[in-house]
Amino acid sequence: SSSSKRGVVEQSHPLEHSWTFWFDNPSAKSKQATWGSSMRPIYTFASVEQFWGLYNNIHHPSKLAVGADFHCFKYKIEPKWEDPVCANGGKWTVTFPRGKSDTCWLYTLLALIGEQFEYGDEICGAVVSVRGRQEKVALWTKNAANETAQISIGKQWKELLDYNDTIGFIFHDDAKKHDRAAKNRYTI
Amino acid sequence: DHEKDGSGNMAKKYSRDFLLKFAEQCTDLPQGFEIASDISEALMTANVNAFHLVDRDSY
Numbered sequence: 029s030s031s032s033k034r035g036v037v038e039q040s041h042p043l044e045h046s047w048t049f050w051f052d053n054p055s056a057k058s059k060q061a062t063w064g065s066s067m068r069p070i071y072t073f074a075s076v077e078q079f080w081g082l083y084n085n086i087h088h089p090s091k092l093a094v095g096a097d098f099h100c101f102k103y104k105i106e107p108k109w110e111d112p113v114c115a116n117g118g119k120w121t122v123t124f125p126r127g128k129s130d131t132c133w134l135y136t137l138l139a140l141i142g143e144q145f146e147y148g149d150e151i152c153g154a155v156v157s158v159r160g161r162q163e164k165v166a167l168w169t170k171n172a173a174n175e176t177a178q179i180s181i182g183k184q185w186k187e188l189l190d191y192n193d194t195i196g197f198i199f200h201d202d203a204k205k206h207d208r209a210a211k212n213r214y215t216i
Numbered sequence: 217d218h219e220k221d222g223s224g225n226m227a228k229k230y231s232r233d234f235l236l237k238f239a240e241q242c243t244d245l246p247q248g249f250e251i252a253s254d255i256s257e258a259l260m261t262a263n264v265n266a267f268h269l270v271d272r273d274s275y
Contacts, residue, residue, distance in 0.1 A: 041238070043228055051259050053255055053258050053259075071246070073246065077241075078246045080239055080243075081245055081249075082246060084239070084242060085245050092258070092259075138230075138232045141230070142230035142235055143227065143228060143230070144229065
């Protein structure tokens with residue numbers, strides 16, 4: 029049993045920020061009308077060891093059910109447009125065929141918790157959304173109008189992921205007004 | 217893999233390669249971790265024992 033080892037692992041690598049995993053359970057969605065009402069914080073971690081302890085015991089995107097949203101956001105920032113820190117923000121999105129986003133998701137998480145972004149203060153968190161035909165990973169940022177910061181983050185993210193397709197940045201404000209018809213404000 | 221920023225404070229930056237070294241060492245759920253049983257089914261891989269489960273919907 030692994031329980032004999034519990035408590036022996038040293039918490040020796042603190043992170044710059046604490047981060048919270050949130051899960052939106054697809055099976056609960058059909059019962060609840062309001063978007064986000066089934067979203068719950070799962071775990072807040074502050075060290076490298078805690079991160080892996082959880083990550084190693086949860087499904088990666090390819091094994092999550094269709095409809096699932098799994099978020100990793102800085103502690104105290106809720107993964108919602110309505111959160112005051114996110115309200116004026118936006119997101120970069122990368123898209124993968126179903127079952128192909130696991131590596132991207134992990135590398136995104138590692139870049140976040142390892143503070144690899146030059147404009148790391150601008151970042152709210154990341155979310156992977158599992159849908160019928162595809163998996164989307166989005167990086168949420170704070171000040172959508174700060175083009176310099178968004179372009180820097182987008183470029184660095186593509187490099188980290190070795191992602192070669194064009195990606196787009198959508199303002200939450202536009203998404204609120206136009207839903208799926210919202211246009212990219214920046215593309216790289 | 218630690219970097220000092222200009223002010224001399226430790227900026228806790230970790231490269232991907234550095235972080236990946238810990239992946240195989242940390243296989244147990246963190247101490248104190250608890251999860252509602254309905255979410256556990258959809259999210260956890262396996263073997264989340266009763267120690268970690270809480271039943272949020274019990275009366």
